[in-house]
Amino acid sequence: MVKTEINQILTRKVLGLTFVLSAAAFAFAQEKITITSTVVDRENTPVPYASVTFTNKANPAFSDAALADDKGFYTLQLVPGNYDVTVEAINFKKSTVARQITTGGTMETISIEEEETGSVVAPTQEIEGVTLTVQATRPYRVELDKKVYDPSTDIISKGGNLQDVLTNVPSVSVETDGTVSMRGNSNVRFLINGKPSALLGIDSGANALQSIPADQIERIEVITNPSSKFEASGTAGILNIILKNSKGMGFNGSVTGSIGYLPTTNLNTNLSWRKGSWTWFLNGGGGYREGEGRNENNTRFFDPVTGATTSYYEQNSLNKSENDNYNATAGFSVDITDRTSFNLSGMGRAYKSFSDNNVDNITYNAARIVDDFTQTNALGNSRNFTIQGDAGLDHKFNDNGHNIYLSLSVQQSDNRSNEKSTELDNLVPRYESQGNNHTVNKAVIGKIDYELPVGEVSKIEAGYRFDSNNNDYDFLNRETNDQFIMQTVNGFSGNTGYSETINAAYAQFKSKVNKLGYQLGLRAEHSDIGIDYLSLSGDASSKDKNYIGFFPSAFLSYDLGSTNNQLLLNYSRRINRPRSWFLIPYPTSLANRQNLFRGNEDLNPEYIDSFELGYAIQKRKITINPTLYYRSTKDETRFVVMSESPGSKILITKPFNIGNEYQYGLDLNATADLLPWWKIMASADLFGYQSEGEYYDATTMAKPLPFDGSGFSTRFRLTNTFKVDKTLNMQLQGFYRGGQETASSITKPMYVLNFGANKTVLDGNGTLAFNIQDILGTRGRESTNFGTGFERESMMRWNPRTFNLSFTYRFKQGEKVEQPKRKKDINNNSSGDDDMQGPM
Template identity: 55%
Template sequence: MKNKTEIVNIFTRKTLGLTLVLSAAAMAFAQEKADVSGTIVNKKNQPVPYASVTFSNKANKSLSDAVLTDEKGQYKLQLTPGSYDIAVEAIDYKKSIINKNISGTGNIGALSIEAEANTTLDGKTQELQGVVITASAAKPYKVELDKKTYDPSQDIVSKGGSLQDVLTNVPSVTVDTDGTVSMRGSSNVKFLINGKPSSLLGIDDGANALQSIPADQIERIEVITNPSSKFEASGTSGILNIILKKSKKVGFNGSVVGSLGYFPRTSLNANLSWRKNNWTWFVNGGGGYTENKTKSNTETTYHNIKFPKVDPIPTTQAEIDKIPTVPVHQLQNSTSNTYNKNYNASAGFVYDISEKTSINLTGLVRTFEGDGNDLVNTYDSFYKYTKDTSDPWKLMNPYTLRDSKSIFNNLAFQGDLGLDHKFDDKGQNLSVSLSLQRNRSNNNADIQESVDQVLSVQDITRRHSVSKTIIGKADYELPIGENSKFEAGYRLDINNNTYNNFVSTTSNNPLIADYNNNTDYREMFNAFYLQFRSKIGNFGYQVGLRDEISNVKINYISQNPTKAPLDKPKNYNNLFPSIFLSYDIAKNNQILVNYSRRIDRPRSFFMVPFSSYTNNQNIFEGNIDLNPSYVDSYEVGYNLTKKKFTLNPTFYYRHATEDTKMLVYRPDERKTIFYTKPENLGNDDRIGLDLNFTYDPFAWFKIMGSADIFRYKTTGITSYATIDKDGLKQIRTLNFTGSGFSTRLRLNTTFRLDKTLSVQLQGFYRGGQKTENQDRKDMYAVNFGASKTIWKGDGTITFNIQDIFNTRGMEVFNYTSDYTRSSFMQWQPRQFSLSLTYRFKQGEKIEQPKRKKDINSNATGDDQQGPM
């Protein structure tokens, strides 16, 4: 028996290297693949474990693939029908080559191989338990037919972190300092978990929800910049599909990850799975504690200072107090500290009822709770009318401190049931599923406001929201010949979101009654799609059409007796076509052209009027009249894959109509209160180049980068009513028109210092953007990570630093004829963490930065229920 080192070298050189190269060579729009399985045995019909099985397509080498057998000598993979040379290699066995014609899905039976002449096996299999198998890591970024897949297993910087940390390194994706996620400069991104909308991401939890999903539970992230008709039409920027881990390894496997960091953050998460016979079980869960610190500064300078005419001259102090002040300058500093505990758990199983039918059941629960302290310091400069008859207008400089103490909690459940059935071995399949979801969120705050250290106002806010969702869907696939496939499906979404907002205050703010409201937001979507794909020679195409019928009903009841209840129905029926074309120039070299139409439905939170009162100087106001925005998206891409590098440039053009933008305005120019309100404002056009690449110049040095360079053109003018400095009603206009160039750059370099130690540097840059009224400055950050394998491959210790130079802040300037305003916000300062991972009961051991090869999974690892 050869020693472990020899076994590692043989498998690395002859088996896994070939497997990974052939897998990376698979190109989109190839002929439709079939599930192929089989067994490798010796001359005595005993299984041969961990044998290399290579399928070489005689007509097109790019369709070749390879796989390892499991401990029972069995294998499974997906292949395009055709004629193949099957090469079988194993330790102490002679290489065997067999020719077979693969016509469709099925088991090709047992292939027999012969022992070497000098082997001691004598026809008996050798025990291989505990053998260390290592292989070069697969490329973390892969281009497929209608998506790009990112594998975070090699992302050292995000180890021990959350989904938000992982997203900061995903190509084509940008995460702002407040946790806002955008793709190609647009924030209308649709999140899916395992192919479906999920209550795990909440209704309006933002960055808190992203932080509650551990990075160690994420299998991969699918970036879908131009989804086909099979996907729901929401998300004009595209779709991010988060695939959670569900191990397919035989036997019991698992890992445990613990982390410590600063700002104080701790976490402990486990991923466990067990597979035997027809059953596959998995349990993932954990929890943690994090502290966040957000800083923001806002400076406002008011123009066209004009003292209002005072006539008649007041004679009493009460009359003087009624005269509005004249604002000159305001400086506002805000510091927010939150303390958050989060817990999550998911469990489920897959049961193979027969060779053609399986059932799956999954349950998910996520909770986070905590408290926060928000301090807002405001330094005002304004003129106030006094009793001095010779010079009545005096410059005042009061200092206001607003101290908000909040308590928040969130609880989300989700249950999924699915059934998959294969009608035959030719690929005719039916998949049906049902998802039930519920999310409950509470946010309560007690606020005290002092002016020049004298308590003046006390506020109490209570916000409660509940979301209930039912999703039912069915997907059908029918192969037509060897090169074509017809797909059809139906989906039903029923969502019911309720909001209860309450504010109590000792101030004389006349708008407080508007903040007390109950809103019931109900929506139902019915969707149907048809899709056909085929390939003629080197040319492939896919055409699809989706019809979505949307029924939205909003019941808004304000506690202000002067406002009547609103009952606002909104109904849409839209068609969403998609076209995908491809041409294979040569092996690993192809051109992709596609088009799709998308919709941006307003978030329910955006349609609740007067929904925020945590900061009485900057108030978010919903818009019940907000309508959807539509986008036509075009792409021309090129995909080149070689052994040491991949290159994927994509030229794109997006045209959005009725684009939603945030209107910042002052309803009363005599006061320093700003409102932010979403509005449908004009069009938005973007044309750019999205370039993603990987390059492995040496075995110890790897590079992954992306660049998004685009020209933007925004058009839109809106008007709003205000009261001017003379107390007269005026109509002001805001111009959102602007154009220019902007960039998004990212570079990730990984150095392997030895077999067990790797370091990683990540750099990120986001260019600024301008419109007539706004100038958004650029932003950059640098991250560092180091990873060390210990305990003979069973453990990994990782250290990382997020934002080494503490530069990740967002700066924005706003200009109007009335004021100039600069804002800066840093959602989280520099932080670092140390994490320890322990793996146990695995069929294969790994050495960092190399990764385990799942010998039982197919080439793409697809395990979700499907995208519809």
Template identity: 55%
Template sequence: MNQTEIINIFTKKTLGLTFVLSAAALAFAQEKVGISGSVVNKNNQPVPYASVTFSNKANKLFSDAALTDEKGQYTLQLAPGNYDVSVEAIDYKKSMLTKQITAAGNIGALSIEPEATATNLKTNEIQGVTITAQSTKPYKVELDKRTYDPSQDIVSKGGNLQDVLANVPSVSVDTDGTVSMRGSSNVKFLINGKPSALLGIDDGANALQSIPADQIERIEVITNPSSKFEASGTAGILNIILKKSKKTGFNGSVTGTVGYLPQTNLNTNLSWRKGNLTWFLNGGGGYRESKSTNRNDDYFNNAVLDDDLVQRNTDSENKNKSNNYNASAGIVYDITDKTSVNASGTVRTFDSENIGNIDYYYTYFKDPNSTSKRVTLGSNNNLAFQGDFGLDHKFNDKGQNLSLSLSLQRNRSYNDTDINQTRNGAFELQNIVNQNTINRSAIAKADYELPIGENSKLEAGYRLDINNNDYSNDVQQSTLAAPDLSFLPLYTYDANYKETFNAFYLQFKSKIGRLGYQLGLRDELSNVDIFYKNLVANKPAINTTKNYNNLFPSVYLSYEIAKDNQFLLNYTRRIDRPRSFFMIPNPNYNDNQNIFDGNIDLNPSYVDSYEFGYSISKKKFTINPTLYYRHQTDDTKMLVYNKLAEDENGNILIPKVVESHTKPINLGTDDRYGLDLNFNWDATSWLKFLGNVDLFGYNTKGSTVYDTYDHLGNPIQAVANFEGKGFSTRARLTTTVKVDKTLNFQFQGFYRGGQKTAYQDRKDMYAINFGASKTIWNGNATISFNIQDIFNTRAMRSTTYTANSVRDSYMQWQPRQFALSFTYRFKQGEKIEQPKKKKDINANDAGGDEQGPM
């Protein structure tokens, strides 16, 4: 295609788009008038929450609908014309009539008759009826995200967010608690569309366990986020939407859980809505024990001297006990019918104690029976606060909206570890490690939406993020040579990491015939300041500043073959920012045999992501296959090297001590590609399936020459080769069997295929879970029972190859568990959701109750 052809196509497309937008603007300019009215019964009493639908006889685009309020009244904006009017309400017959709308004003009362079998409840007794039926599909595909509803997930009942994520299509939870999407663990977590102190610093796995499953309304899986979202998280975004009831009156539920490994949980969700005021209160807490097992067998092949190490066997077990408590409260007040304000606050605590035992068995040529034992006693205390404030304003009833919000967050974490090590039964080493971290964040954002015609919308926004992390770390050590505890100079420091992001985005979505499109551009200006001061070593403080200015485009296309049957094509550019502690020098010293070093020169890596998918959704099934490809540059890889121990002045210790270190570096590229297939099938009225299959390939490139030391302390150069490629699979199938209206069984199978790279061969893994639920007490209560990993097979086995050794590993994060839950629901009121228009241009918006993922 030559340049002239490209220019001609571009000109035609531009003229076509201009014509469509002009026509849409003319349609949008159709003048509407405000009308009002009421719905009454045969006794002339108001009927609250009745549905009133106006269908324009000449042009369906001018049709609209409304719900009556508590006094049976409604208001609406309609274009003048002739309308068919239908009125519906619980326990009443459907009423049909014709109305001519000519001017603004009150069109009077619409009468509706009760059903012959109606109970004729009084207005204040209707609270026990729900007029909006719950969707039976737990999985829904939209233009820029997929939505998962965990309410029908029996297997994770009584569990936490980590348990729920293990059941979400396109998401995997590894044996060590790491969450990944399509084989990549660089996942960004949001709570109600924003980063949250609830998830702790750097999204730790422990934080996922502190959010109860019963407080989660839905999870939005955004594998290729649009420009409206922040650009970090190259694997995608998981947006956790917490429950906020939309029902009138006082409503609530309480869930209690007991299980083994010992766990107890009690959580409640309360809400009250009347008139212009809504408040909610969610809270709970629990106790949980966990146990992980690790076994490593190292075979060394560099035995040159007769005292060289030949083999090392490691057997470790870690037991953890944790308590977590959380409480959230908030209000929403409607100042007018177009303006509302909201405020909410959340507090979360997480305390844990862990005991770790590591047994080492060494085989030398000279001493074949050397043993070492390492006992670790650790404790963690985490306290998080979050306050959210917002204002939402509707300029009119046509969808022109402005949303302002401010989130203030603080998270404090104390970690204390006592390490004792013996060799051949005699004392060898003691370490006391204290790590304190405080994170303070402020997030301010503004989002504006402007509909243009029936099918188009312009969105724009601004977001300011200020994140401030304070680190305080000290390590004390005693040995046989120096029995008194003294500070390790290199690991006793104060550090501060501050990042400030200013983001702007502009996004336009529209539709031309069957072709829908969404174009977006985001600009992020980033500033990172790092301060590091060693408190013992005689070294100057480090001050480093990094600045980035990046553009992130996004393009979404959809072609509708028929209703709920479409092709989807999209492209986005993303950024993978280094975690803050990756850039702090000498951040960690929990294992003297493998020390993690930060890299203050670490830079972000960037990803270009492409997806092509197909989605068909019918009454009984939904199928969504997606082909994807991600290309990442300046990938972050972990370099393992040897280093000589130093004193506080940077002098090498004599005799020489060789330490093993790990450091993140930017190197090479990483390509991921595959087929992600999700499906939902209601085979019969009593049998349902929900499945996910991910067939993915990977191709990692990058090698570097680095300076290191051999096991005798001699300087050498080595080559780190990170190149590797291969293919793997992940699959999950959930089967739900409905015995009757009150009893359900659920089976869930998980499989992860083997994966091989140049330096690691990971074996395949599978697990099977079971759940059952029984509804009792006229639907007001539910008893649930589940077993996680029935056959105790969820463990990772791998073989890792280095320049001088081969390691066989076994790792199990959690053994088999089971739990029994009881849920009681009371005073279930009516939902007052507005009926959707035939064409709803907001249907693909992301965010949840607190919109604005900016």
């Protein structure tokens, strides 16, 4: 075959497949069954990359299509009925045969000829539950209520971790300090396999993201406007990380090892074994990583009345870190009966790190002459041990989609850290501080999801969810006095207990009328939150927050004449509860006495109303998915930098419910096959924003300060994939983040360039990958903060340029075995994940 012709037919048929699946997603009046088969020639030799289309004679909405792999195998799910099966392949004549689909398994092979019409050969062979998968040729697909990103096509993050993968996901941005945002909003809710997970910790941070290897990620679901079926937390939306849990006949799996600079090493494996009705799996590994961050702060203090400069303060820091992490997940699933299955798994994670932070502190007078110069050295150690157990039971009442799913998750995370900070004056210690923190997080999550078909094209879904989170924070901060005697800082030491109990219930109805598909839902959540604080000096406070919220959602889809022209309109209401450590009313660390973080126990949740209007356009070699969106946020949370007291040079960063924010924008994602050897994936987010509100700080006492601001910003990402030959591919990716301005800060633009390449070796069983992150050394954040009597310019760089080399070896894969799956939604292209048991 000619390579150009193969690429053309792959492009044409895979694009067609995407939107045929979109139409089929509305057809969930009946339970679908999995069928597999092979396309062969007259010599019974497999025909690679054949396009197979199943056209339902009674209802075109039930039609579907598949693309055979390089061995002629294909698989898909169909509603039972009569079909016309059309097969096309390069150098073979188009062939159409009739098939009646009644039961799942292996269908008769279809033989096609170069000169004549094909005929049916070979008898039917019943092999229940066998499913063969073909790698998607598109890195992402757009569905009714989410975008689904496939990291297997991402060369740049090979050998990396979850944080590296997220930098390539459409609509998602990762800041230099590891903060993840969606469409400029960092209030993102992380889920692992459809539920909160101790694998990321109760308060997800950059360290947690770096502990999940990229090769263990099956896909990432970007849910910018979740339905009532999902938990209501996270005003920016939900990132659902689906981990690999391969299930095949016999023993199969893969091992990936990588090395890089700054020094990194990783070794991870994914193993599974199936025999009879039992499937066992083991995923795990570990790694070592060094980091090097730089932070520069230059603060000008001035008289708030006259504006005259009074002094300057400069801080320059270099923070070096060493991190070790290990994780393992093991479990099994078993088919108890033909309709009932049970799964059980356990996860453990260990993490430890060491940091060495050196800071130069320089004080100037108004004439910019040095008044004082000191150096601060902070040595830190932290370790974490996390365990999690999950159990699930799935039951099908019948074959028509009447199902129930039950699951329970128990999680605990133990975090310990200590930090020793010494300030030196001409290499002589001036004072010393020590901080010891111990945090224990416990969580229990139980849920039930129920599905009931109504008539031919309708379905009712309902469920209940229980969340219980208990976090215990112990902080002990000490420092030396004038006589260099170590003593406890009672005001900054103590205990905070945080408890959160959420009871939630939801119901939603799905149906379709002609070309209009709709889904209406309502979720109710009762939240009971308690905060008990007691410092060693005797200061005590107790807060109890108790509230009920109702969260409606509505999704509409309209077929504009064909499956490649669909209009999508949706609405949802959501909540963002403050993270527990945002509520701790004292600094957790005294290592940097000039810049402290302090929580706010009076912080309230944010509420958001979100609207989206999307349109899916498909041409032969290009897909474009624009989405217009509008968000209105009430009681928006913002971090404000302020002086500790009037005239003080100590700056406090503290969260406040500032007021309201309104954001509107265009989220555009596209793919294109520019040439047979050159493909691109592009994403753009162009958004405007307006904030209005006020806050109080110690320098103005009872007088409120305005927090108004408006502006327009952009984010662009372009990934180029070049196919050099059958075994070698390269990627070049560019990212640009526009500047942003509020009433109290200005953030400058940033651009980044990355490169990756991979080569298939060992007859397709191995993959060698190489990548360079931040080729130009430009990844960093520069900002300016304003406040009463001060102006601070800051520059942060998380890591310098890095290199990574990885090797993956795949054991000979057995045939994929179908696991009990959730019945597809009428308005959703995806069949869900085997281990999610619903997203509630």
